[in-house]
Amino acid sequence: MSRPTDKVIDTDVAIIGGGLMGTSAALELRRQQRSVVVLEQGWCGAQASGVNYGGVRRQGRAACQLPLSQRAHAIWRRLGQTIGSDGEYIASGHLKLARSDADMQELIAYRDMATAYGLELELLEPDALRRRYPWIGDKAHGASLCAEDGHANPRLIAAAFARAAEQAGARLLQQSAVEDFRFDGNYFLLQNSRGVRVRSRFLLNCSGAWGKEIAQRFGDTVSEQAIYPNMCVTEPLPPLMSLSLGVVGGAFYARQVERGNVVLGGGRGDGNLALDATRPRTSSSFKALAALTEMVPALRNALVIRTWSGVEGETPDHQPVIGPSAATPGLLHAFGFSGAGFQLAPAVGEVLAELVTKGESSTPIEAFSVKRFAVQQPSKQESKV
Amino acid sequence: MSASPASLQIVIVGAGPAGVRAAQTLAEAGLRPIVIDENRRAGGQIYRQPPPGFVRSKKELYGFEAAKAEALHDSFEQLRAKIDYRPDTLVWNCTPGQLDLLHAQRHAEQPYTHLILCTGALDRVMPFPGWTLPGVYTLGAAQVALKAQGCVLDGRVVVAGSGPLLYLLAYQYAKAGADVVAVLDTARFGGKLRALPALLRQPATFAKGLYFMSWLRAKGVPLFDGVDDIAADGKQTIQSLRWTRGGKTTEIACDALATGFGLRSETQLAELAGCRFVFNELNQQWLPQCDDVGRSSVPGVYLAGDGSGIAGADAAELSGRAAALALLQDLNLPANAAAKAASAEESRRLAQTLRSNLQFRQGLETAFPTAVHWARDCADDLVICRCEEITAGQLRRSVQQEGTVEINRLKALTRVGMGRCQGRICGAAAAEILAHAAGVSVAEAGRLRVQAPVKPIPVGAALAEEEQA
Numbered sequence: 001m002s003r004p005t006d007k008v009i010d011t012d013v014a015i016i017g018g019g020l021m022g023t024s025a026a027l028e029l030r031r032q033q034r035s036v037v038v039l040e041q042g043w044c045g046a047q048a049s050g051v052n053y054g055g056v057r058r059q060g061r062a063a064c065q066l067p068l069s070q071r072a073h074a075i076w077r078r079l080g081q082t083i084g085s086d087g088e089y090i091a092s093g094h095l096k097l098a099r100s101d102a103d104m105q106e107l108i109a110y111r112d113m114a115t116a117y118g119l120e121l122e123l124l125e126p127d128a129l130r131r132r133y134p135w136i137g138d139k140a141h142g143a144s145l146c147a148e149d150g151h152a153n154p155r156l157i158a159a160a161f162a163r164a165a166e167q168a169g170a171r172l173l174q175q176s177a178v179e180d181f182r183f184d185g186n187y188f189l190l191q192n193s194r195g196v197r198v199r200s201r202f203l204l205n206c207s208g209a210w211g212k213e214i215a216q217r218f219g220d221t222v223s224e225q226a227i228y229p230n231m232c233v234t235e236p237l238p239p240l241m242s243l244s245l246g247v248v249g250g251a252f253y254a255r256q257v258e259r260g261n262v263v264l265g266g267g268r269g270d271g272n273l274a275l276d277a278t279r280p281r282t283s284s285s286f287k288a289l290a291a292l293t294e295m296v297p298a299l300r301n302a303l304v305i306r307t308w309s310g311v312e313g314e315t316p317d318h319q320p321v322i323g324p325s326a327a328t329p330g331l332l333h334a335f336g337f338s339g340a341g342f343q344l345a346p347a348v349g350e351v352l353a354e355l356v357t358k359g360e361s362s363t364p365i366e367a368f369s370v371k372r373f374a375v376q377q378p379s380k381q382e383s384k385v
Numbered sequence: 386m387s388a389s390p391a392s393l394q395i396v397i398v399g400a401g402p403a404g405v406r407a408a409q410t411l412a413e414a415g416l417r418p419i420v421i422d423e424n425r426r427a428g429g430q431i432y433r434q435p436p437p438g439f440v441r442s443k444k445e446l447y448g449f450e451a452a453k454a455e456a457l458h459d460s461f462e463q464l465r466a467k468i469d470y471r472p473d474t475l476v477w478n479c480t481p482g483q484l485d486l487l488h489a490q491r492h493a494e495q496p497y498t499h500l501i502l503c504t505g506a507l508d509r510v511m512p513f514p515g516w517t518l519p520g521v522y523t524l525g526a527a528q529v530a531l532k533a534q535g536c537v538l539d540g541r542v543v544v545a546g547s548g549p550l551l552y553l554l555a556y557q558y559a560k561a562g563a564d565v566v567a568v569l570d571t572a573r574f575g576g577k578l579r580a581l582p583a584l585l586r587q588p589a590t591f592a593k594g595l596y597f598m599s600w601l602r603a604k605g606v607p608l609f610d611g612v613d614d615i616a617a618d619g620k621q622t623i624q625s626l627r628w629t630r631g632g633k634t635t636e637i638a639c640d641a642l643a644t645g646f647g648l649r650s651e652t653q654l655a656e657l658a659g660c661r662f663v664f665n666e667l668n669q670q671w672l673p674q675c676d677d678v679g680r681s682s683v684p685g686v687y688l689a690g691d692g693s694g695i696a697g698a699d700a701a702e703l704s705g706r707a708a709a710l711a712l713l714q715d716l717n718l719p720a721n722a723a724a725k726a727a728s729a730e731e732s733r734r735l736a737q738t739l740r741s742n743l744q745f746r747q748g749l750e751t752a753f754p755t756a757v758h759w760a761r762d763c764a765d766d767l768v769i770c771r772c773e774e775i776t777a778g779q780l781r782r783s784v785q786q787e788g789t790v791e792i793n794r795l796k797a798l799t800r801v802g803m804g805r806c807q808g809r810i811c812g813a814a815a816a817e818i819l820a821h822a823a824g825v826s827v828a829e830a831g832r833l834r835v836q837a838p839v840k841p842i843p844v845g846a847a848l849a850e851e852e853q854a
Contacts, residue, residue, distance in 0.1 A: 043791075043794055046794070046797070050797060155797040155798070156798075159787070159797070159798055163787065234844070235804075235805055235841060236804075259773075276834065279480065280836070280837065282478060282480075282485050282492075282494075282837075285847065286492070286847035286848075289844050289847040289848070290847060290848050290849070293844060293848060299844055300844050300845050300848065301843070301844065301845065302843070302844045303805070303841035303842065303843055303844070304838060304841060304842050304843075304844060304847075305804065305805050305807065305838070305841045306803070306807060306836045306837075306838075307836055307837050307838070308836050
């Protein structure tokens with residue numbers, strides 16, 4: 001470990017993790033006049049936040065996520081004002097395709113549930129689907145359209161949030177991992193690999209796939225594993241599909257960006273928690289491409305120019321961990337978004353800021369409590385902090 | 386021997402001078418390597434063979450190098466029965482123990498226990514105004530047209546840039562009947578004089594360069610050295626080329642331009658194979674780390690030829706043999722003590738020759754330096770990444786406004802290197818602009834992380850046979 005420098009940075013809130021969750025929280029906290037330091041082991045937004053698919057989608061989310069997702073939707077609509085960049089956000093519509101009658105029944109049931117949360121979905125029978133979107137192949141059995149969902153460019157959005165937070169006065173300490181974690185009963189004291197020490201009243205654990213480890217250091221037990229989404233992109237193609245596409249069962253998801261490239265995801269890559277160690281898997285890429293071309297036959301003649309992966313954290317129930325620690329006062333979690341955090345991020349930032357400034361969230365987050373994980377004996381590491 | 390031959394899957398990627406000699410060495414030892422080559426016929430770029438049925442003689446195709454080309458091609462023909470040869474096959478991905486291949490638009494997988502990467506090199510491209518106009522080619526591409534198809538670029542051809550290939554190509558073109566209207570060398574004669582002691586380590590090679598120049602002069606082809614600020618003009622296609630020399634601007638009408646500024650190693654597969662990289666000052670490029678005989682940092686993965694640093698075709702043949710000997714030694718072959726000692730002695734001599742060859746290479750770099758002021762002086766509106774149409778100004782703005790100091794970050798923020806070429810063409814230039822604008826060295830700017838596919842692959846390759854259209 002590095003030798004500590006003499007200087008200690010005192011701040012209201014320290015945030016571990018400069019991804020979308022951390023930087024959107026930093027931005028909102030600065031708006032509420034709280035001092036903020038973000039500690040990031042790599043570059044802000046270079047992990048899952050920056051390399052994910054870029055779906056800005058409410059459709060398909062579990063009921064417990066819809067209030068938060070609706071709140072995020074409202075922020076996305078005025079994103080340009082929030083972060084000074086639209087990050088290629090477009091409310092293109094999100095079309096979830098059915099490949100069987102059973103799939104269609106699932107879409108109908110989902111529509112009935114989501115209506116209660118104010119999410120408007122339009123169900124399309126096969127004929128209507130192909131009349132409206134003639135590029136969809138005849139193996140599609142219908143679809144559910146969420147007209148106001150869309151997509152955005154994650155590498156721009158993540159960078160823009162970090163920049164906006166910094167411009168609003170948050171201090172970003174990048175390229176340096178936190179190596180020492182302490183809590184003295186009132187204050188958190190962190191030290192990074194460059195020996196910089198940060199003391200704060202609040203600590204936000206926004207560290208994605210690394211969230212479990214940090215939660216454990218402060219006595220919270222969480223089940224989380226790292227996952228490596230598998231992504232591909234084609235060469236630029238003439239405009240074909242205006243919507244972000246998904247399919248019941250999740251075999252692929254795809255969107256065409258303004259420049260014409262089709263970004264496609266599905267399945268898993270390989271990796272470990274080391275930065276830059278993730279690799280896409282050929283079998284995953286091929287399965288996703290086969291599933292995509294079954295629904296959009298015209299794409300079978302395109303060229304794939306790049307594949308990639310990244311590190312995300314996934315929990316057993318696929319719900320994130322959001323909210324106060326069960327063991328350490330002043331510690332707030334927001335991680336484990338299980339591959340679906342991108343759209344939620346702006347609302348999560350606001351919720352975290354509310355928890356710091358008011359002690360409660362105006363949007364229900366009980367389903368995401370850290371307490372839901374099996375209660376085990378406090379970990380041995382607890383005595384260290 | 387630690388592994389029985391049946392369990393060995395030795396794959397050589399590339400059938401140029403390095404790959405052929407590596408395959409020959411392994412075959413002589415009784416092994417049967419798999420040789421995968423992107424070209425339809427063996428020979429690599431330098432000894433590229435025309436398609437079957439073309440009748441130009443080796444002398445016409447390879448000039449001074451005809452005997453070497455012939456020897457390599459003959460060696461390969463004799464090897465054919467002793468190796469598993471897969472021409473016309475792209476290795477598009479490499480993971481531990483497995484290669485992903487593309488042949489005839491179909492995907493295939495090839496496991497390996499040992500890998501010798503002989504992936505060669507590509508022209509080093511330095512963007513200049515008009516470099517994306519139709520009619521502008523790299524020196525390498527212009528040479529491929531001649532060697533593979535027996536054609537030259539049509540009309541009035543200017544040959545411009547730096548490096549030994551410049552005069553060679555001009556000579557080959559003029560000899561083949563092309564209308565070479567000027568040869569523009571961005572290096573100065575003074576630099577060549579300084580490099581003389583190092584260049585004289587290989588007097589034959591040096592003499593060939595002088596021969597090309599005097600031959601061209603005798604044929605009335607205007608040669609200019611110390612040329613700067615090259616710019617191509619034209620509407621649909623190149624129509625003229627401008628340059629400055631000694632403060633004076635000259636313009637010449639032309640129909641085609643062949644241009645290049647030396648070569649860059651093709652290292653994508655080495656990176657995907659997990660090899661450790663180090664920045665090489667001589668090549669001004671991040672290169673896979675390897676020992677004197679081509680062992681990379683990954684056990685079982687070896688490197689030979691220009692893919693591990695530019696050293697030319699003769700060195701490639703030697704390094705191909707050296708890498709294959711190293712592989713055999715690592716398999717405890719030959720087993721016989723006397724033969725083992727002979728193999729070790731040959732490795733030692735090969736390593737020595739290859740080191741000496743590097744000093745000649747050092748001389749070439751002194752003689753043909755890359756224009757260092759280019760990254761400082763090129764205009765903001767100059768397109769650096771032609772696939773994504775990213776300009777020098779966009780790269781500089783990212784440095785100035787977003788504090789970018791690292792090339793992968795620059796890629797994420799600007800899209801440079803995100804297109805069809807994946808940075809193979811533009812990566813070097815982008816790194817130079819970044820380094821200059823951020824005040825860091827090219828080494829510190831880092832290297833573009835390689836992501837498969839190495840070259841674009843068709844979506845159709847992913848589909849099972851019955852799904853194919």
